[in-house]
Amino acid sequence: xxxxxxxxxxxxxxxxxxxxxxxxxxxxxxxxxxxxxxxxxxxxxxxxxxxxxxxxxxxxxxxxxxxxxxxxxxxxxxxxxxxxxxxxxxxxxxxxxxxxxxxxxxxxxxxxxxxxxxxxxxxxxxxxxxxxxxxxxxxxxxxxxxxxxxxxxxxxxxxxxxxxxxxxxxxxxxxxxxxxxxxxxxxxxxxxxxxxxxxxxxxxxxxxxx
Amino acid sequence: xxxxxxxxxxxxxxxxxxxxxxxxxxxxxxxxxxxxxxxxxxxxxxxxxxxxxxxxxxxxxxxxxxxxxxxxxxxxxxxxxxxxxxxxxxxxxxxxxxxxxxxxxxxxxxxxxxxxxxxxxxxxxxxxxxxxxxxxxxxxxxxxxxxxxxxxxxxxxxxxxxxxxxxxxxxxxxxxxxxxxxxxxxxxxxxxxxxxxxxxxxxxxxxxxxxxxxxxxxxxxxxxxxxxxxxxxxxxxxxxxxxxxxxxxxxxxxxxxxxxxxxxxxxxxxxxxxxxxxxxxxxxxxxxxxxxxxxxxxxxxxxxxxxxxxxxxxxxxxxxxxxxxxxxxxxxxxxxxxxxxxxxxxxxxxxxxxxxxxxxxxxxxxxxxxxxxxxxxxxxxxxxxxxxxxxxxxxxxxxxxxxxxxxxxxxxxxxxxxxxxxxxxxxxxxxxxxxxxxxxxxxxxxxxxxxxxxxxxxxxxxxxxxxxxxxxxxxxxxxxxxxxxxxxxxxxxxxxxxxxxxxx
Numbered sequence: 001x002x003x004x005x006x007x008x009x010x011x012x013x014x015x016x017x018x019x020x021x022x023x024x025x026x027x028x029x030x031x032x033x034x035x036x037x038x039x040x041x042x043x044x045x046x047x048x049x050x051x052x053x054x055x056x057x058x059x060x061x062x063x064x065x066x067x068x069x070x071x072x073x074x075x076x077x078x079x080x081x082x083x084x085x086x087x088x089x090x091x092x093x094x095x096x097x098x099x100x101x102x103x104x105x106x107x108x109x110x111x112x113x114x115x116x117x118x119x120x121x122x123x124x125x126x127x128x129x130x131x132x133x134x135x136x137x138x139x140x141x142x143x144x145x146x147x148x149x150x151x152x153x154x155x156x157x158x159x160x161x162x163x164x165x166x167x168x169x170x171x172x173x174x175x176x177x178x179x180x181x182x183x184x185x186x187x188x189x190x191x192x193x194x195x196x197x198x199x200x201x202x203x204x205x206x207x208x209x210x
Numbered sequence: 211x212x213x214x215x216x217x218x219x220x221x222x223x224x225x226x227x228x229x230x231x232x233x234x235x236x237x238x239x240x241x242x243x244x245x246x247x248x249x250x251x252x253x254x255x256x257x258x259x260x261x262x263x264x265x266x267x268x269x270x271x272x273x274x275x276x277x278x279x280x281x282x283x284x285x286x287x288x289x290x291x292x293x294x295x296x297x298x299x300x301x302x303x304x305x306x307x308x309x310x311x312x313x314x315x316x317x318x319x320x321x322x323x324x325x326x327x328x329x330x331x332x333x334x335x336x337x338x339x340x341x342x343x344x345x346x347x348x349x350x351x352x353x354x355x356x357x358x359x360x361x362x363x364x365x366x367x368x369x370x371x372x373x374x375x376x377x378x379x380x381x382x383x384x385x386x387x388x389x390x391x392x393x394x395x396x397x398x399x400x401x402x403x404x405x406x407x408x409x410x411x412x413x414x415x416x417x418x419x420x421x422x423x424x425x426x427x428x429x430x431x432x433x434x435x436x437x438x439x440x441x442x443x444x445x446x447x448x449x450x451x452x453x454x455x456x457x458x459x460x461x462x463x464x465x466x467x468x469x470x471x472x473x474x475x476x477x478x479x480x481x482x483x484x485x486x487x488x489x490x491x492x493x494x495x496x497x498x499x500x501x502x503x504x505x506x507x508x509x510x511x512x513x514x515x516x517x518x519x520x521x522x523x524x525x526x527x528x529x530x531x532x533x534x535x536x537x538x539x540x541x542x543x544x545x546x547x548x549x550x551x552x553x554x555x556x557x558x559x560x561x562x563x564x565x566x567x568x569x570x571x572x573x574x575x576x577x578x579x580x581x582x583x584x585x586x587x588x589x590x591x592x593x594x595x596x597x598x599x600x601x602x603x604x605x606x607x608x609x610x611x612x613x614x615x616x617x618x619x620x621x622x623x624x625x626x627x628x629x630x631x632x633x634x635x636x637x638x639x640x641x642x643x644x645x646x647x648x649x650x651x652x653x654x655x656x657x658x659x660x661x662x663x664x665x666x667x668x669x670x671x672x673x674x675x676x677x678x679x680x681x682x683x684x685x686x687x688x689x690x691x692x693x694x695x696x697x698x699x700x701x702x703x704x705x706x707x708x709x710x711x712x713x714x
Binding site: 061090092093094096185191 | 273276280348350351368372373376377380381384385388391392395398399402403406
């Protein structure tokens with residue numbers, strides 16, 4: 001009986017902790033259009049830039065936006081399509097204009113004003129989210145979108161973490177490396193994933209038969 | 211029935227002790243490590259904060275450099291735009307000369323162009339960059355309006371890597387911030403690691419403690435307890451087997467020895483009790499039988515002597531009756547005397563006796579002189595015993611041995627040997643004969659009163675001999691193995707140490 005209560009308590013604590021980790025995505029109305037072999041969407045990402053982030057656009061440092069899209073069949077947990085787009089804006093301190101790349105392979109766009117840069121970064125126009133052949137007619141889907149502003153570079157973070165917990169490694173430090181690896185399992189610094197995260201969910205949609 | 215305590219109490223105590231032994235240094239180390247971790251983290255965090263502050267100042271310096279350079283460029287543009295020949299958009303203006311002047315003034319100006327209002331070039335001059343400069347410099351264009359609607363385009367050579375350096379410095383600051391945050395979290399990581407290590411070590415030690423205490427201690431204690439319980443339940447022959455060479459094995463051995471001694475003592479007590487009962491019976495019988503013997507004998511003699519007739523046949527019959535009666539009465543007297551002997555054994559009075567001397571005295575008896583072989587040890591052995599009684603025992607055993615040898619038809623020879631045990635606690639006297647030996651089923655029986663294998667024996671000799679041996683604190687037994695003589699081996703054990711008092 002006593003152990004049963006303990007288990008229930010642990011489950012509750014775990015649930016609360018899990019609830020803290022999972023932010024509820026905002027449902028927004030999105031427009032879906034079939035373009036060629038792809039289904040595309042267009043929308044305007046709101047609430048990503050606060051005043052500080054907006055100011056930082058003109059700092060001369062790169063501002064990066066990572067847009068992850070996942071198409072889920074309704075009531076299923078595995079996405080049938082996933083895409084990622086990385087956007088970047090850098091204010092050229094010499095030429096005093098904003099150099100914007102809307103995708104890793106896209107040509108840079110130069111704009112003079114900060115507001116223009118913001119608009120370009122947060123506007124999604126005809127972005128491919130899935131191939132049409134992945135979306136059978138009549139099936140209902142929904143699009144989940146996670147937008148991160150200036151996400152933490154995981155590689156850098158891992159490198160720093162390794163450097164701190166493992167030392168230089170080799171030689172007499174090998175024992176330390178082993179211990180460091182063990183310690184690193186339990187080191188959980190409070191570093192946010194990004195400067196800002198916006199999670200969006202589309203309304204359910206389906207492909208009507210032509 | 212008594213309630214038994216927790217079965218694994220000892221095991222758990224040993225395990226608990228081991229876990230505590232492990233936990234104490236771990237707990238102290240934990241506290242120390244926690245303090246060291248906090249101090250180190252604070253120290254490093256302060257260091258990092260200072261570094262970040264310094265680097266942020268560097269960022270400001272970079273920004274100032276950009277701004278200052280741009281202001282300088284604007285100033286140059288403004289100054290040049292005021293020149294009248296440029297304001298006049300005079301195509302004959304020597305832009306190269308102006309450019310050379312500025313280059314000489316180290317203004318990093320490398321191109322000048324005079325543009326009309328529609329953007330077409332009136333004149334231009336340029337200082338091309340060499341390959342080396344191209345790698346590290348880039349153009350920065352400043353368009354400066356001039357009074358008549360035209361403009362002056364100035365091209366400056368600026369650092370191509372300055373903004374990258376500026377961005378890299380910012381990345382370094384971010385990295386340092388991450389490292390500070392991670393470093394702040396490190397003590398917690400070490401603390402959790404240490405706690406996990408403590409828990410793991412405790413679990414391992416507890417497991418080993420359970421296994422080892424079970425293997426080394428409790429299993430054997432259980433065996434000891436189980437044997438003790440069996441003995442208390444009446445299984446006096448139960449013994450414990452504790453292999454090994456440690457204290458527990460020694461305890462097991464001592465326990466078994468104690469049980470052996472107890473069994474022997476118990477057997478001896480039972481034997482003495484039986485003997486006591488027989489002695490009582492013998493005393494009563496001796497009294498009841500002996501008293502009427504003389505009147506019977508006298509009465510018969512009177513009957514025989516009172517016949518005055520001359521019937522030769524009747525006289526002969528009377529003489530035969532008298533002879534028979536007297537013979538039987540003599541036999542009964544001998545029996546009564548033996549009974550009296552059993553019932554009137556003298557009290558043991560111990561004194562030091564040299565065994566070699568005692569055995570040599572036996573040789574003085576002509577019956578034994580030629581038939582007794584002695585084997586004395588190199589060191590003389592002295593025992594505390596009643597000389598007369600011990601001699602009586604030896605005489606009885608030697609007599610029996612000679613009879614057994616004669617009955618077996620071989621040479622009537624008896625070998626008497628003695629030696630002390632390796633620990634010097636007791637002396638063993640062996641009497642070996644050349645008879646047929648004693649069957650296994652009779653080894654105990656022959657010491658019971660009135661049990662004999664001889665045609666003429668009373669069955670009391672060995673019983674008395676064993677009683678004497680027991681009253682000396684020793685025993686008399688028949689060895690299970692046959693001696694070199696091929697007959698029986700009787701073994702007298704007498705203590706050399708311990709309390710003087712006998713069991714009697």
